[in-house]
Every structure is written in C-alpha cells, then in structure tokens.
Amino acid sequence: MARKTMPPNQGKDLDPRKATILEAVVAEHIDTAQPVGSSSVLQNTDIDVSPATVRTEMVSLEREGYLAQPHTSAGRIPTDKGYRYFVDHLETGVLGPAQQMQVREFFSKVRGEVEDVLEQTSSLLSQLTAYTSVVVGSAHTQATVLSAQLVSLDPRHLLLVTVFSDGTVSKHTVVPSVPVSFETCTEASRQMHALLIDTTLQQPVQVPVSNNAVATVVREAVAVLHAKRPTMEGESMYIGGASHVADSYDQVETVRQVLSILEQELLVVSLVQDIIDKGLSVAIGAENGQVPLATSALVVAPVTIDGEKVGAVGLLGPTRMKYKEALAAAESVSREITRHFEGTNT
Template sequence: MDERRAKVLRAVVESFIDNAQPVGSQAVLEAAHLDVSPATIRNDLAALEASGFLMQPHTSAGRVPTEAGYRHFVDGLGPGTLEGSEIRQVRAFFAHAQGQIEELLSDTSRLLSDLTEYAAMVVAPSIDRDTIRSAQLVDLGGGRLLLVLVMSSGAVERAYVDVYGHPNLVAAASGAAVGSASGVLSDALVGKSHSVVHAARATGDPATDALVGAALAALTSDETAPRELYVGGTSNITGQFEAVSSLRSVLSVLEEQLLVVSLLRSLVDRGLSVAIGSESGVAPLAECSVVVAPYQVDGETVGSVGLLGPTRMDYSKALAAVHTVSRRLSASLGESEPSHAAVSTASPLRD
C-alpha cells in the first residue's frame, strides 16, 4: 500500500471509530489533509475496497473498515500513552490498593473499564503455575481451624477445617496438636503446586495426623478453588452494539469463565495484543475486538488483563490502558516500579 492510500485508510478508520458512520470521499479529504482531488480519493477508496481493506455497506454510501482494514491500522499505530489525568488515576489506584489479591484483581478490572468504557477482564494467576510459599494452620478458637496458604503469586488462600462431628478432631483442635499439625502441613505443602493432591508424612500421633488429614481434605475441596476471571464494566458496552442479539451474544461469552480465560491465555501465548473480529476464534465475538497484555510476578507471566469492545474501538487508547495497567499490576504484585514512558501499540508483543 502506498503512502497516500495508507493515509486514506487511516482517515476512514479513525472517522468510523469516532462517528460509527460510513465515510465518504469529502470527509477523507478533510481528515487526511491531502492535496489531491475528490476524484483521486474516490479512486483510492475503490482500490482499498477491491483490496479488502474497506467495504461499502450500501450503494452510494461511504466506506467502513473491514477486519483487514482494522488490522493494517492497528499494526501501524505508534507508541501511545494515557492522558496525564488517567496516568495519575492509575498511580493513585495502585498506591492505595489494599486487601487480598482477589480484591485487587476485581478492582483492577473496574479501573481498566473506567479508563476505557469497555468491558475489562483480569485473569488470575494460574493455580497450575502457582506454588505455595507458606502454610499455617490457625486456631480460631471454639474448635474452629483455618488453613492459610500464601502463594508465589501473592495470593492468600484459606480453607476452613471442619472439626464438628468428629470427636477426635474437636479434642485435637483444642490442644498442642494444632501447632504440630501446622508444621507437618508446612513441610508437605511449601514449594508444591496447589493443583497437586498432597500427602503428608505420618507422625504417629493420632491427633496430629487426624488434623493434617482434615486440613488436606479441606484444601482439595472444590469450595476452596480460587476464581480465575474477574470481569468489570459489562454495563459500559451495552450501548456500543446496534443489534440486541449481538450484545446478548457478547454478554453470554463474558459469563463463560473458562472460554474467556482460554481466549486471553491463547492470545498471550500467540504473542498477540489485539484480536480483531474472527481473529479471536470465538464466533459470538465476530463484531468485537479483544486487547490483552500479560502481567508478571518475579519475572514470570502469571496472568493477563484485557479489554473487550466493538471492532470500532479506540485501539490506541485501549492498548495504552491495558499495557499501563498490566505493568502497574506487575509492580503491585512484587516487581520493581515500572516506567511511565510511552508503550508500544503494535500488535505483536516483543521481549
């Protein structure tokens, strides 16, 4: 594509993103600031349509971008940043972020949606990659015990140990066996993956071994499995799809946790930061684009943050927001303070 037609295509994409209306030759001429005739612009629009970058929804109407047109536009974007007020908003959020990692990830999804007005998604650290840094059995009193795990991602997981209905456990929970069981659990769990069914050495003390067994049973219960996906701002996309059926399809996808988690992980693994329309491989998202970036703990990618919106989304803003928030989230979970320099908005993620 020559330079002039690239400018024409860019003008069509930017105008359609702003107005959601087919773009005519006069609008392109004014937006692209080209010193050519309207007839030349019309010829360029026809050529871009013939090449598959634009389409004409109705006879005599202007043009709108195709997936190929959006892809060419996105691949040509330069570095982008958030506005100063938005950067300060992100800084303030992470400077005051408190609570457990689950709360942080949920709040981060809402922050990202507030910045962009698209639906935001945060994939939690995979339990398959997470390891246990510390394990402690805590006596809450009244025969209540709590197994507390600190994960390598910074997550804190809890499992209540049910001792009622088991006379030997009730007696053990009120004695020194709790401390002994806590030590055995620490030896058995630290450095191991949460997803593995753990065994622990037998001590020969019935009370200690009974508590250890009950704690391991509580740990492997489905009720203690952490959430994998946090979605924020679904209400922000309700007005961005003309067809109610399209909106319903998008919202149904966002309710499918496994599908969304698999999609974001697949995009990160493929080195993509933008999937446009059918590039996602998810049919109900044919009219959507997904923007994603990974976040890291101790130099290892453990999760991802993403945005979902219509294909006519503001890509430069979405990419800048996703990359800024992902880097800040990485810093909050343990990495060094990130730079606030401009971030790259090209579709491949480079090391």
C-alpha cells in the same frame, strides 16, 4: 487479476497512499460509526488527489479485503483485516494528562489485599476508557505452603486454612468420617502444618498410614486439599464497567450475547491468555474465536513481575473502539500495577 507493477503483496505493508486512505477510513469510521466516502477521506488527509482517484484506491482496498461496502451506494467500512492493519500500524499513544493523574493517584492511594487491588483496578480501567475491563490474576502453581492449620468448627466440621508464599489463603471444609475432639484437631493441625510446610501442591506428601484418630484426620484433610487443587489453580477474574457493554453496541441482542460471554469466567480468562500467548495486544472480531464477539475487540496487556506472567489487564469494546486510547490505558495500568506489586514486595 493481480496488478502488474505492484510488488507481490505478501508483505503486510500497503503503498503509502493506500495506507493513508485506509487509516483515514478506519479513523473516521471509529469516530462516526458511519460508512466513509471518498470525499470525506480527502478532508481528513493531506493527500492531494481527486475523489475519483481515492475511489479507485478504495476499490482496490476492497478487493484486497481491507474494506467493505454495506450497499452499493454507500461509503466504505473497515473489515477485521482493515482494523488489524490500522492497529498494527498505530504509533503508540500516550494517556491524556488528566487520566495519567488518575492512574497515579489511584496507585498511590490503593492499599490492601491483592484481590481487592485487582478488583478496584478493573473499576479504574473501565472508568478511564468507558469500556468494559477484564483483570486476570494468575494462578499460584509455584507457591509453597507457609502455614496449614485445622480449626474445629464443631466435632463434625473442621476448617482447613492454608496460607501460601504468594500471600493467598485458601479455606476448605473437612467433614471427618468420625467426630473429632478439640484436642485431636489441635494435634492434627500441628501435624498437617509440619507435613505441608514448604511444599507446593504439586508435590506428593507422605501421609501417615497409622490408624489412630489424629492420623485419620490428617489423611482426610490432605485428601480434601489435593482434591480441590484444580479449582485453586484457576485464575481469578474481575470485570469492571459491564454497563459499558450497553453503549458499545446498538443491537440489544449483541449486548445480551456479549454479557453472556462475560459471565463465563473460564472462557474469558482463556480468551485473554490466548491473545497474550500469541504475543498480540489486540484481538479483533473473528480473531477472538467466539461468534458473539464478531463485532468486538479485546485489547490486552500482560502483567509480569520479575519476568514472570502473573496476570493481565484487558479492555473489551466494539471493533470500532478507540484502540489508541485503549492500548495506552491498558499498558499504562499494567505498568503501574507491576510497579505497585514490586514496590510492595521489596
């Protein structure tokens, strides 16, 4: 069934006219959510042929898997592959001036802890785009301990507070096997600090073997810290504009399923990481690997500081989302957020 005169269709480029038609179909369908017919393609392109010719091309594009027909007598709708081509051949866009202002304004004013900044950034992103945003902050595997202290809440409950070199702070309740006096706690705190400082959580520490009260407490506290390590390495995630899910899909059931996905922090984080690991910036429909996201697309941009991945920002919308705007927003915010943190650290 392969055409004769065509070069073998292994390269990902279509011949120019087909490409134009495909892009027109995708663009219009993103705009109108309706199937696109041959004549409206002509109105929105500069190609000068008859509708019949366009139809022939569309049949061909359908055979190649870029387009689909909801029913016989309707126009064409892009498939995931069609969107993929569209996205891959998108000339990079730039944020509108008003939005650019908003981003700059935001980052010039925002202050405070990393966690708060990330959360607010996620709000910003969703406001910019009217899509649901995901901001992922990476784990601090390499961070060393700057300070560790044990605080006595009461004789049976101690609080282990650890400060890391990346500015994160963790707290854990320690329930000692025997009640601990205030003085013992203070001394244990001192020893813990000495023991842990400048180590990472990966490094084993020399716990004292002695059996006195202080050493016991120290042992127990270190045990708690290491037991919680897996949890602490988990990335943090912030979601903004979840309500936009409701206007991205017209079937309530889809809305439910997408919201349900968003509730699973681990899943979303790994989804975003996967895309970045593959070196992509957009995952379309089935590419997400989640059935409920079959009609969704996820646009991501990594956040790197000094060449190291420290997180990512993402936007979740329907497959017919405005990719250009979304990409521009994600990239712009990712750029500014990098600048923000690099600025803070210097």
